[in-house]
Amino acid sequence: MITGNHAVIRTTDSDDAPFLQRLYADWPPRSSLLDRKRELIVPTADELRELLGRKDNPATALLAVEDLTGTVRGFCGLRQAGPELAYGELLLMLFDELHYREPLALETFAYLCKNAFAEKRLNKLLAHCLDTEPEWRGFLTGRGFTCDGKQRDVFFTRGEWHDLESFSLLRGAV
């Protein structure tokens, strides 16, 4: 458990399933929850409990982000690409979009950066952003991420196509 001045970052367990389920049920959808096909699956609480209980699977290495009162405010993590590809995808999903403006988000980001660049020695962090996530986008650009481009009409929901923007932060830029 990492305790900062504003955030507590800890590993997840099956008890976090209802909180994670809340993120999946949220509107607008989170880019970080889209799968390889850019589809949003909606798992049940049981499926999430099982997923979070599997400690041997690095793909499920999500961390919970709490405030200092112990309230879960969201989840974060690094989705690492293959070992030959020196980059990882930054995940930071907070329940309330406005929380991206708070010190809790900055502290969590600083931890993830240190983990990616200093400990895992990654060359690059990637992040994705749907056109429905303006606060997340603002957070990324405010932290030095540069836009790599936008995939058009990549995600379909509620009768509309949505674009997916990609951002990257190179080690040298940090």
Added chain:
Amino acid sequence: MAWKSAAFLRRAEREDLDTVVSWMEDPDFLRFLYGDAARSPKQIRENIVAMLGRTTGQTMPGGVYLLIDSKEDGPIGLISLQNISWRNRSCSIDVYIGAKSMRAGMVAGVSWYRAMEYCFDELNLHRISAFIYEFNSASWRILERSGAKREMTLQEHVARDGKLYAMYCYGLLRDEFNALREEVAGKLKGKSLAEMIAAQRDEVAEPAS
């Protein structure tokens, strides 16, 4: 000069295994597409068997593997449509021409055009994506000629020979393909997917004596 090749697309089958394995062991395949040079032939073979097993005639497959074949030259290359999303009506595409002498020729362009027709006219997709390394200029030039837009450039994304290279992401939407179709209708007369299928059907109906 008119294009005389009788190359055609067909579903990849298990009997194509040896051909596809030989392509996947080719250093060019590893460099331009994907793969791990350390993989054993047995592992490659197992992966391809699994891949071909997924391409059975189900109505909503997650992937489709098409072989570019030719009566004169035998199997020429492979087109793989992967990550097919029936919800987003999209897929990603890779085209590999195994026969080196044909990489710069019309076979690649016409096969790519037919694959686009297959995606939009048969699978009813809305979007095709392609991810291509910056040094694979032959491939991304074909995409640009087909009207695909370079939507993203991922800097320092893939390592080859000790250097980091960018990866380009191209996107082609149905409207853009329809515009291309109108533009090249005259040039590709006789080479469309429908005409290729009709020619194949005629050959089956009237086998050469």
